[in-house]
Amino acid sequence: MADQAFVTLATNDSYAQGAMVLGKSLRNHNTSKKMVALIGPMVSEPCQSVLKRIFDEVKVVDVLDSGDTANLALMMRPELGVSLTKLHCWTLTHYSKCVFMDADTLVLSNIDELFDREELSAAPDPGWPDCFNSGVFVFRPSLETYGRLLQHCTEHGSFDGGDQGVLNGFFSDWATADISKHLPFIYNLSSIAIYTYLPAFKQYGGNAKVIHFLGSTKPWSCTFDPSTKQISGGGQEAAARPCFLVDWWTLYASAVEPMLQEQSEEQPLLSGCVESQQSDSVTTETVQRGYTWRRAAHHMHPCFPRCLQRNAKSSGSKVKGKAVLITGCDCGFGFALAKHLHSLGFTVFAGCLLKDKGGDGSKELEEFRCSRMKVVQLDVCSDEQVGKAVEFIRENLKDSQRDLWAVVNNAGVSTFGEVEFTSMETYRQVSEVNLWGTIRVTKAVLPLIRRAKGRVVNLASMYGRMGNLMRSPYCISKYGVEAFSDCLRYEMKTWGVKVSVIEPGNFIVATGILTRDIVVSTANKLWSEAPAEVKEDYGKSHFEQRMALMRSYCNSGQKDVAPVLDDITDAIVSKRPHTRYSPMEPHWWVRVQVMTHLPDALSDLLYF
Numbered sequence: 001m002a003d004q005a006f007v008t009l010a011t012n013d014s015y016a017q018g019a020m021v022l023g024k025s026l027r028n029h030n031t032s033k034k035m036v037a038l039i040g041p042m043v044s045e046p047c048q049s050v051l052k053r054i055f056d057e058v059k060v061v062d063v064l065d066s067g068d069t070a071n072l073a074l075m076m077r078p079e080l081g082v083s084l085t086k087l088h089c090w091t092l093t094h095y096s097k098c099v100f101m102d103a104d105t106l107v108l109s110n111i112d113e114l115f116d117r118e119e120l121s122a123a124p125d126p127g128w129p130d131c132f133n134s135g136v137f138v139f140r141p142s143l144e145t146y147g148r149l150l151q152h153c154t155e156h157g158s159f160d161g162g163d164q165g166v167l168n169g170f171f172s173d174w175a176t177a178d179i180s181k182h183l184p185f186i187y188n189l190s191s192i193a194i195y196t197y198l199p200a201f202k203q204y205g206g207n208a209k210v211i212h213f214l215g216s217t218k219p220w221s222c223t224f225d226p227s228t229k230q231i232s233g234g235g236q237e238a239a240a241r242p243c244f245l246v247d248w249w250t251l252y253a254s255a256v257e258p259m260l261q262e263q264s265e266e267q268p269l270l271s272g273c274v275e276s277q278q279s280d281s282v283t284t285e286t287v288q289r290g291y292t293w294r295r296a297a298h299h300m301h302p303c304f305p306r307c308l309q310r311n312a313k314s315s316g317s318k319v320k321g322k323a324v325l326i327t328g329c330d331c332g333f334g335f336a337l338a339k340h341l342h343s344l345g346f347t348v349f350a351g352c353l354l355k356d357k358g359g360d361g362s363k364e365l366e367e368f369r370c371s372r373m374k375v376v377q378l379d380v381c382s383d384e385q386v387g388k389a390v391e392f393i394r395e396n397l398k399d400s401q402r403d404l405w406a407v408v409n410n411a412g413v414s415t416f417g418e419v420e421f422t423s424m425e426t427y428r429q430v431s432e433v434n435l436w437g438t439i440r441v442t443k444a445v446l447p448l449i450r451r452a453k454g455r456v457v458n459l460a461s462m463y464g465r466m467g468n469l470m471r472s473p474y475c476i477s478k479y480g481v482e483a484f485s486d487c488l489r490y491e492m493k494t495w496g497v498k499v500s501v502i503e504p505g506n507f508i509v510a511t512g513i514l515t516r517d518i519v520v521s522t523a524n525k526l527w528s529e530a531p532a533e534v535k536e537d538y539g540k541s542h543f544e545q546r547m548a549l550m551r552s553y554c555n556s557g558q559k560d561v562a563p564v565l566d567d568i569t570d571a572i573v574s575k576r577p578h579t580r581y582s583p584m585e586p587h588w589w590v591r592v593q594v595m596t597h598l599p600d601a602l603s604d605l606l607y608f
Helices: 013-028 045-054 066-075 078-082 084-091 112-116 143-156 163-170 192-196 198-207 235-239 242-263 284-288 292-297 332-344 360-366 383-400 424-452 472-495 516-529 532-538 540-552 562-573 586-597 600-607
Strands: 004-010 034-039 057-060 097-101 105-107 121-125 128-139 210-212 223-225 230-232 322-326 347-352 373-377 403-409 455-459 498-502
Touching: 004 013, 004 084, 013 034, 013 045, 013 105, 013 242, 034 045, 034 084, 045 057, 045 242, 084 097, 084 128, 084 143, 084 163, 097 112, 105 242, 128 163, 128 210, 143 163, 143 516, 210 242, 223 242, 230 242, 322 332, 322 383, 322 424, 332 347, 332 360, 332 562, 347 360, 347 383, 360 373, 373 383, 383 403, 383 424, 403 424, 403 562, 424 455, 424 472, 455 472, 455 562, 472 498, 498 562, 516 540, 532 540, 586 600
Parallel strands: 004 034, 004 097, 034 057, 322 347, 322 403, 347 373, 403 455, 455 498
Antiparallel strands: 097 128, 105 210, 121 128, 223 230
């Protein structure tokens, strides 16, 4: 018989560490089954290395988390973003049967008997028992089921905006069809039951086999003193389940933390932020040691060896007292940059589109629990939200005696499609975020930036310098960002404000901005909405060839966002930042030079 496996999912480092504890708890209770961790591309290398030591298989999957809602809005199904990632578990067809377990679960005894159950077996959800909770469930991997689930998402979405709504909608007869598929609550004991039905917990809680840390407070949101085994932080939810939190943290401290320390010179940051004198003494001189050689080498080659780039020194001012506003911090570059600049000592105002909707990115940033990490609800298309965000920044700067030193306009969306297949609404939506959003935010914070003689850093793209097939909405918006940045730079010169443009190359794999699921959904939308005349003239064969080209890009590009983070940091801290930075692979850099410096007839011949 084919192997059977426990499966979990982690899309960021916090949940990756939760997955590590889950994996260790399964091992400690002598499971005979394989263990698989599905991870997103934003999980760091140290965390990936530790996961590979614990799990039999670690597989990187396309991530459509809630941070992709802006892109998915173009498909008119923004709620799909929080639903699809977990569904990848049905693609593990080299296993005959699997048990999925959320990364915020903890195993208290051997549970291999779950593999005697059939799909879809799960425990009732404490909030609505006629629905099952998707934190623990038994399933059979199947590409057919996977395809039907995706089709269900496209047609019906999710009634709760998450995977649980999708799965309950798909397995809609769970409540009434087969009682044997109702798992006992001891296999998914949620902390909610501890303080909503305490007598039952006292009666049956001792038999619990799996604890599920439901709710916004996760174990890693708290702090733990190993010497006293005391838990602090986390509020009411944490106070209601101290014994289980101690179990989780004891396992983390004894079995997981040592492995993380082996992978990184720094102590793993999991339970918050402890501010120190050391962080306040960080200067741009220290930061710039990693970037000065790149500035000298940039015009020779964009991929100048990093070992040389990190050896030079440059004078600079203190980072202490400087604040930075970053837009689009739900995922991708913005999410990574917020954590990076915070680690350097900056106060970070992280603008997140989905903060008010409980997006994963904003939740993880809020878990820093640090006065230098401020998560702000920010839709760059909304005058009202931009105004409220600026007012929030002003109030915090007034209280902390800090300056808004820089704004990083990172928020953006991407799409594709030939001109005649692309609706005017799509053109408007892309430019509203990428171009008008950049201008709207910049104008709102410019008085603060001017007074600090600070920095404006705008994320454009290599497609802000050159066009390409099927990318006209995106190219138009990024060309506009380039032009706006140039004009602003001329005007701000007399004020001492520096304006820089970042032109990333292909970072599809690193950011998960384009996946096969997105290609399929976008293709369906393009074809269904195209005028009949356009369909007839172009033909289905031509259209499918173009979509195949887009699918070929899904696994392409650089896997590490560090080049982009380095260049943005240099634009913020350098006394003489470049007007343009081009973090990209050599072949893309050559193409940009050819298409911007040589006759069009030659570049057309070479590339089209």
